[in-house]
Amino acid sequence: MxxxxxxxxxxxxxxxxxxxxxxxxxxxxxxxxxxxxxxxxxxxxxxxxxxxxxxxxxxxxxxxxxxxYRPKQQRAMDFEFVIDDRRTYYLLSDFRSEEAKEMFRQYQQLEKDYRLQREKLDAQREEYAQAGESERAVMAPAIRDLEERVLQMALEMDSMRRGIRNAEINDTK
Incomplete structure (x- = not known):
């Protein structure tokens, strides 16, 4: 006051x-x-x-x-990956299955590439919105190709997540 x-x-x-x-x-x-x-x-x-x-x-x-008050020390986290209703992994060392661990490394690379492509697509869309009619005609095919690639990567990531979960669950049974 x-x-x-x-x-x-x-x-x-x-x-x-x-x-x-x-x-x-x-x-x-x-x-x-x-x-x-x-x-x-x-x-x-x-x-x-x-x-x-x-x-x-x-x-x-x-x-x-x-x-x-000091909050309890939080667990170190490199990522968050849900295996099932009871297990969520935060470190690569949490994986018990070597196959799932290797698949997850590949998934992380794909996820990184996906984010980069997504950012590139967003930037191109922004450019497209500011462009004139003639520039848009030139840009449109490249944007459509990139949209298709981003969609394919998203589907591939979904498939990989399922595969990683299955490999980890089957190995720990």
């Missing part, structure tokens, strides 16, 4: 942590000291707003836990 802060402090950030109340709490501004109400409105001192010390202590404990 920048309001009511002196000029040098306006370049700093202050984060206020509020404890939600289960019920709405209002201040009786008519019977309260006017200076107190102004200090509350300006958030002059958050401690002045702390009426329930237990709630404040619990909130501080939760904040400390959140600040010190």
């Amino acid at each position: 920048v309001r009511f802060r002196p000029l040098p402090a306006r370049r700093k950030v202050c984060v206020y942590v509020f404890i939600p109340n289960t019920s709405k709490q209002t201040y009786d501004y008519e019977s309260a000291e006017p200076g107190h109400i102004v200090r509350m409105a300006k958030l002059h001192s958050l401690k002045e707003t702390w009426e329930d010390e237990e709630a404040v202590a619990a909130a501080k404990k939760r904040l400390e836990a959140a600040l010190n």
Whole structure:
């Protein structure tokens, strides 16, 4: 909150942590000291707003836990390949079948080539959209050929994924 802060402090950030109340709490501004109400409105001192010390202590404990939270170390992942409902592989060493491992290496190369061809196709389509009528006539056959190649690669990748799964499942039975 920048309001009511002196000029040098306006370049700093202050984060206020509020404890939600289960019920709405209002201040009786008519019977309260006017200076107190102004200090509350300006958030002059958050401690002045702390009426329930237990709630404040619990909130501080939760904040400390959140600040010190360190997620569990995640497993190293080179890729994500689903074998079946119970197994997903993340490393080449996860494969038990040598045949499936070799097929997966080939699949990775095909996937890389597919991505490159897909990017090339997207770029050519962008160019086509900006081109004039005569340029489009020249570009269209190349784009159609590339679309066909990308489609064939996608079908080949589907077939390879099935083959890899089958090889791994059959080898581990």
